[in-house]
Amino acid sequence: MKNLLKEVTYKTIKTFKAQDIVLPGDYSQQFSLHAKECDLDLEEEDIVLKSLFQDKDELMNITNETSSNLSSLHQTTSNAKLAIENKNASALLIVHNEIVAMQKKIESLQEQLCTDTLTKAKNRKWFLDYYLLNEKFIDDGYLVFIDLNNFKYVNDTYGHIMGDMVLKYLSTYLQDEIKGHNTSLVRYAGDEFMIVFNNHLPKDRLINFLDKIQEKLAKRKLKSKITDTLQFSYSYGIASFVKEDTFTDVLEIADARMYENKQKMKNKEYLEKFN
Structure with a gap:
């Protein structure tokens, strides 16, 4: 449910991306439309609210742990001061x-704060902190x-439990494939992920690498109690950037190229089917 809410929210925001002013009624209407597309039942109020507060509860747990650690640190500092004053080596140890x-x-x-709970990829907060400054x-x-x-x-077809399994499988697969490239997989929203590569690798070699791991996954089958015949794939788009480039501008280019790649894959599947 939480993943669906994130996906619907992202799609709704994307709809109004080019507009300076968005009225609440328009946002609500688009949110409902995207919720229907994703089979998210907004009538299940209790479930929706529970999902919305899951992240809050997780953050509260981290906050409480941090507060507890600060209290412990205060006590440890006091103990250290006494140990130094008394020249007590065992107490210092x-x-x-x-x-x-x-x-x-x-x-x-x-x-925990920087990791996506479901897929164990890095989350958007980590991406913003690690790669950007003032959205650049x-x-x-x-x-x-x-x-x-x-x-x-x-x-x-298979239910949202299977959908979660696919997301986790894709995340594990991509993280294994990019090992050694000094980068991390980021879950952006819903079924969308991002990877940032430095510019030390020539673009043609990078595209060749990305094409290979894309084709490799498309040939695999995900086996589970629900089905042992599920094959799935992904599309990707790549955009280069330089220091001070705005993230949203670069993302828009990568997003457009991803849709071009998606269409290319559909055409390829069509040709393979009838040849």
Whole structure:
């Protein structure tokens, strides 16, 4: 449900991207239309509200953990001060161990805050913090925008549990394939992902690499209790950027090229079917 809400929200925002003014009634109408397309039942008010507050609960847990760590840090600091004053080596060792344990907890919380719960890819917050400053890129590189093909069909035919399995499978597959390229997979929204590559790799070699992993996935079958014959694929678009380029402008180019790639794949499937 939460993933569907994110997908509907993203599609609704995208509809009004070029408009300076959006009236509440227009937004509500478009949101309802996209909800219907994604089979999201807005009448299930309790479920919708529960999904909306899941992220909030997760953030509250992280906030509480952080608060607890700060209290522990205050106590540890006091203990360290006493140990130094009393020249107590064993007490200082205990303090050191407490600080190391606390550091590991903080690192774990930071990882949770920047990781998508379902797919274990990095989330949009991580992307914004890592690559952008004031919505502009801080370095040169390539943005790859990825979108699953026929994802609505998967949800409609096999159910949303299978849809989640597909998202997790795709995420694991892509993360394995890009290992060694000094980058991370980012879940942007719904069934859309992003990868940023630095510009050290020539663009033609990068496209060749992306084409190969795209074709490799399309030949695989996802096996589960629901079906052992599901094949799925994705389309991608790539856009180069330089330092100070605005993220939304670069994303728009990558998005347009992704749709070109999607059409190219449809044409290829059609030709293979009738040849």
